[in-house]
Amino acid sequence: MYKAPVADIAFTLNHVAGLSDALQTGKLGDLGSDLVDAILEEAGRFASNEMAPLGVTGDRQGARVSDGVVTTPDGWADLYRSWREGGWNGLTGPEEFGGQSLPNMLNVAALEMWNSASMAFALAPTLTMGAIESLHKHGSDELKATYLEKLVSGEWTGTMNLTEPHAGSDLGVLKTRAERRDDGSYRIFGQKIYITWGEHDAADNIIHLVLARLPNAPAGTRGISLFLVPKFLVKEDGSLGARNDVFCHSIEHKLGIHGSPTCTMIYGDGKFGDEKGAIGWLIGEENKGLACMFTMMNNARLAVGIQGVAIAEAATQKAIDYARERTQGKAPGWSGSGMSPIIEHPDVARMLLTMKALTQGSRAICYACAHALDMARHGEGEEARVWAERAALLTPIAKSYSTDVGVDVASLGVQVHGGMGFIEETGAARYLRDARIAPIYEGTNGIQAIDLVTRKLPLSAGAQVEGFISELKEVVRRVEAANDTQFGLTADRLHAAIDDLEAATGWLLKAQSEGRHSEALAGATPYQRLFGLVLTGVYLAKGALAASDDSKSDQRIVLCRFAAENLLPETSALKRQVVEGAASLEAARAVLA
């Protein structure tokens, strides 16, 4: 069973992602390391002891629907209540509405633990947190006064309604429509699919954030507005009133995250209320809904990235436990009696070390992204602007690389278990099933790659990414200066990998400046992975350097070396795909015609 790696998480937050420095320089207000430690410890306890067991049973039972009523797995409604009463939903929520206004870093670390315990369960608060952020930033004072406190406490949950059957990633073509009413409200009509926790029995009310189109709105994404549509209307005194005209038509039969109800929601079908149309209120301005939703989506992208980390961590723990106990054959050099534990076989050790290195690397990337968000929020002027750019640059990498890692590591976890891995009761397969959605939702990883290459690399005319690469090189110089033979060829390998990143970055910027967009896009996905691998190596090195007074110091150094010498050589192939792969890809399109 999953046991939250609180010490690893705290170490990565403090010594790799920058929390320790930020606390010492007072950049995060009066937050102290004692409180940080206490929060992580308690989150770890809750995730390991309360949530993880119900994650297992919830996967088997799944969410069910009957006549529009969705029932979550046994025990989940109570679990949710006990979780939100612990104050976990409001960690980063605004203080004026009952939240704790803590740094994103802490919430992302906690989210990792919730997702390791049960990704399907953790999706509920993940969506609520996005709704809070969007509403807090763009909502009217009246909407905030009515909804925010109960969303921050978690008494009500939130959802995000984007997708329609014909409109996945391309929101410009959505058809859900909204009509103005004289009282300032709107009526919403349409169908939304893939609505995570769109209907359930764990909270008293559900607040839907819905993208829809007003009559005569401009075509495409410039004609989309965002509306707040509650499941139950809220009376003046804050109590719940009539049921709104929205209901869950069905839930999906999915590969994974079985405990999370993925709903088809129907708005304005006349099932509830006197007049057809779900009653909603505008968030932000008319036709500016996409910007409001993007607030929610950026938040959600990092939150999905951390799902990848979380699954990778849980799958790695499970595989190591199994490999220590399961015996088969005799590994070379095995001197014990009988068969050796399979962890002794070099091939199994390779799988487990790869899993560990990828997990720790993707964790550091997500935490570093959260740190940049915190620095941008708490900083001012130019410094805040540069941190905001850093967060923008890291977000697609955190989302895509980490979720790819989640799938790869979960698949390796199945492999380590051998035949047992294919049997559902073992639990290794569940991680692979759950992990597989993360590279898809919140913008497929291909879309993240397009975002990275076309919008993030050009930030400050390339100065943001170049500055970042300079920082990475500085870490390598520190590895060289450490002059510790345990690092092996780490410095050389990191240098080579950063050179690959630099060359690929320069090529992509040049290709775009010359209008060769198709060529740049052809290399976007390999580039994204290249960036993630380099960061994995550098962040592991940063941790290894920081750990010199830590009892785990030697372990961090040798794992860093393993990653540098065994995983980073892939960057040269990825660079080639970026700078040389487009022509053959273009030529080979004939095969698909």
Next chain:
Amino acid sequence: MYKAPVADIAFTLNHVAGLSDALQTGKLGDLGSDLVDAILEEAGRFASNEMAPLGVTGDRQGARVSDGVVTTPDGWADLYRSWREGGWNGLTGPEEFGGQSLPNMLNVAALEMWNSASMAFALAPTLTMGAIESLHKHGSDELKATYLEKLVSGEWTGTMNLTEPHAGSDLGVLKTRAERRDDGSYRIFGQKIYITWGEHDAADNIIHLVLARLPNAPAGTRGISLFLVPKFLVKEDGSLGARNDVFCHSIEHKLGIHGSPTCTMIYGDGKFGDEKGAIGWLIGEENKGLACMFTMMNNARLAVGIQGVAIAEAATQKAIDYARERTQGKAPGWSGSGMSPIIEHPDVARMLLTMKALTQGSRAICYACAHALDMARHGEGEEARVWAERAALLTPIAKSYSTDVGVDVASLGVQVHGGMGFIEETGAARYLRDARIAPIYEGTNGIQAIDLVTRKLPLSAGAQVEGFISELKEVVRRVEAANDTQFGLTADRLHAAIDDLEAATGWLLKAQSEGRHSEALAGATPYQRLFGLVLTGVYLAKGALAASDDSKSDQRIVLCRFAAENLLPETSALKRQVVEGAASLEAARAVLA
């Protein structure tokens, strides 16, 4: 829905794997290309039209067990009857027992189609064919006379009983025991797990091949014997007699291949018969059972490899179909009205071309392995010996590389489908679920890698692998000589990849000759993938060169170029893992302690 790619299959058989030459030189007897074409055409029709639809419904329904009675999905028993009445079970079976004694190549091609249509269904005959081979080679005349004809016709099916709860890949520790009886029979007692199609309702009798240990047998793998244990005893006249003392205790709840009952079988529990003990007959000699079983396993390894190819083909077809129809956004250069089909986006095209190249490469590897088996069977003396070595060398690569390809391609297929890919009804997720067992069973891919490095590379003191590499180089020289600009950098990339293979091969042979076994094993898995990638590139080139008078010639050349320029650069990283990765892996074991 899957449509058997008969033309591609025939092309690969004839012009890449060597069937055409073998037919022309008469090395396969009087088999002619007309018959080959007719068989492939008819197999394709059956797989596409009869089997594929039931593959879909069978996955949803799954196999069920109640009180030892296993029911296969609706329609499967009839499907099996109609399939075996078509003569498909006996394609390669011995003529004296009603088989057609056709080359392995044809059967492997047909198996690909059955597995693309339904891997769960195709497992039944796959196991039967293994049992036929083992019984034909090692069984007594009496056993053959009693059982072979009905196994060859498929009227009865066969199984393979190796695994026990504590003994997966390591058969030396199995506990199932056999007792001699005076009449020449044996009584078998024990429990076997993961028995594919161990019990079902699609055939009148089931012939279990069971590994067990005699009293006072030597310890380890030298004390294992192989027994034939029928579900129903067979009377003198060939009709079915009493039920034997073997039954299905339960079936597994698995990630995939839901239609295939994976049984726990209990032998000798006293549930049937007057006296406790399942009645069995020895195959081969006492304590020589492992050799007999290996006959079955080698056959099965290639058959599992082809499962990877089959899933990859089906997943690729599905993804391409979807990507042509689904529209989202506007790809660069898209001049059509509205959104472009997603196949126009460079990132999607990259995924689809990768899927195509890996599928075709792994297909060629499996067919080449089957060809080597055929040449060994039909050849004589030194020539046959060399071909047998070639088959031995290719078998672990065919098994492992192709099954890894199956998982990777199925996962890409899910990704191409976006959110739809995660919904079970779409069918893309089923391929990923089914594919995931293939790298595990019949010896995990890690065990294949150990076999490749420790037993296959040293064949003829390294001369076999060196000779093979020389043949690969010859193909590259022909690419250079073709002097066709459409090949782009293909020749350069192939040269570099083969150089990597040669360097890694030399290093592994040297490491072993110097007794550095742990170092050699540490690089075994990357080496296996390196070998598979090189063969993918070379075989695609061989097909591209052969196709010069074919209307698809240009397509084969540009796909080959895509693979060479986009996929083969990975070999340099893999080579580094082999020749430089062991030290850091060894050092990093401290992390797992």
